[in-house]
Amino acid sequence: MEREGEAMIYYSALFIIMIIGTIINIFTMPRLASYQLNKNKVDPLVSILIPMRNEERNVKSIIRSLKGLTYQPIEVIILDDQSTDQTRQLLEQEIQCDKRFSVIEGKPLEEGWVGKVHACHQLSKRASGDYYLFIDADVVLEKDTIQHVLALAKKKKAKLVTGFPRFPVKKRMESLLVPLQHVVVFSYLPTIIANGGKYPAATAAHGAFMFFEREAYESIGGHEAVKSSLVEDVHIARALKEKGEKVILANVTSHVNCYMYEKDDEVWNGFAKNVYTGLGRSLNKLVALMVFFIVYYVLPVPLFLYGIVSEQVLLLLPLLLLFLQRLLIDLAAKQKWYLFITMPISAITLLFLMNHSMKQSVQHKGYQWKGRHYK
Structure with a gap:
């Protein structure tokens, strides 16, 4: 006994x-809401890049959230990745005459590429911003998100700021599995080491929210460098660290919501x-x-x-x-x-x-x- x-x-x-x-x-993971952008005469152009494949259920919410962004200047480029549903029609309906938005047709998937990675690569080739923000189609941003993430990137001198969004779960399987992403990050990733050093193994990233400095992104070959990866977000973050660049994992739940799945089989x-x-x-x-x-x-x-x-x-x-x-x-x-x-x-x-x-x-x-x- x-x-x-x-x-x-x-x-x-x-x-x-x-x-x-x-x-x-x-307490050591940077919170997006804690960083404020200093007023500048000329703010850098931010390219918001979104791959979409059969995302008709998410078009309205994401376009409306992007239209509400208060940061200027931005350009929003959306790639319709061979969708077979009403994604393209709904995009045109929601965007209307907003010149900040453009929709491009995705090329057929090339051998050796993963679909999303291939789409992100095409998007990067059309972007002209000083910073690239890759987000998923199921993401909704608060209106001042860009100011905060840009302020954090500049303050920390980071070449990539990423974070796990807030997940407003509803379905049974979704409630059981999706929140575990935060459990893994907060429980097992030493944030101080991950954000303070350049040790590739201590890296986490979430593909739903990836904010890159353009030059750093291009210096590692962009998404082409991880073209066959099913976990491209982590691999591209590691590639930056291997090159000696700083990657920051932030708590972005105050500004980024991600509605990942609709059905249990999708989860x-x-x-x-x-x-x-x-x-x-x-x-x-x-x-x-x-x-x-x-x-x-x-x-x-x-x-x-x-x-x-x-x-x-x-x-x-x-x-x-x-x-x-x-x-x-x-x-x-x-x-x-x-x-x-x-x-x-x-x-x-x-x-x-x-x-x-x-x-x-x-x-x-x-x-x-x-x-x-x-x-």
């Missing part, structure tokens, strides 16, 4: 250490294509991560239940600490606060997803996304 109690103290200490690390990450397929590839298709890394998730996120539940039955208060502590950590993350990410209680279920769902993602790769079945098949 004494040894069991000692083991539980060490086990609980793991959660306390993780909570401390999470708090440090929350599953979207995460499936990224999980195993994001681990470098390493089976050893995947197994190690799955073991850790079982020990850290799943085991506290049976311990908690047994603790209630056996009246051992110490057994309740791991799950309570886990809930506290998740609650702190959700508050920092402006997520629905009550989702913390779903953390063990989210972890179990992710475990099944990890296994599925690995099998799709190992069995050479590949991944389906937006009507395209990727190996």
Whole structure:
């Protein structure tokens, strides 16, 4: 009994250490809203670049949010990537005569390229700004977003500012999996090292919001340098760090909202294509991560239940600490606060997803996304 109690103290200490690390990450990650742009005689041109493929459900919200931006000067270039729905017609309807906007027709996907990367590459070739802001079609920006991100980039002398948006989740699968992106970043990425150094391994990025200084972007070859990557956002951020440039991961949830998925199967397929590839298709890394998730996120539940039955208060502590950590993350990410209680279920769902993602790769079945098949 004494040894069991000692083991539980060490086990609980793991959660306390993780909570401390999470708090440090929350408070050391730059917040977009904290940076104000100084008044200049001439502000740099910002090119907002958006790839769209069958995005008819998102056209109205994104165009209206971009029309409301208060920063000038901007140009907005949208690439219609071989859409088969009403994307193009809705774009023309929403843009009307606004000369800041232009829509270009995407070229057929070339061999060796991933669809989104190919679209972003084409967009960059048409842009003329001093800065490039790549955003996804499911993003909605607050009106003063550009001022804040530009101020942050200048203050930190960053060549890339990126961040994980706020995710206003609604569906069941979406609520379980999408918020885990913030859990991973705030729990496991040492923000001080990621933002203060140029160590490529300590890098995170989100393709829904990537703000580049043009010269730095072009110096690494742009999206062409990561043309075959399914996790191009992380790989292009690492490429900048490898060149000695500064990359800043910021908390952008105050200004950037991302409505990632509409259906549960979209959530599953979207995460499936990224999980195993994001681990470098390493089976050893995947197994190690799955073991850790079982020990850290799943085991506290049976311990908690047994603790209630056996009246051992110490057994309740791991799950309570886990809930506290998740609650702190959700508050920092402006997520629905009550989702913390779903953390063990989210972890179990992710475990099944990890296994599925690995099998799709190992069995050479590949991944389906937006009507395209990727190996």
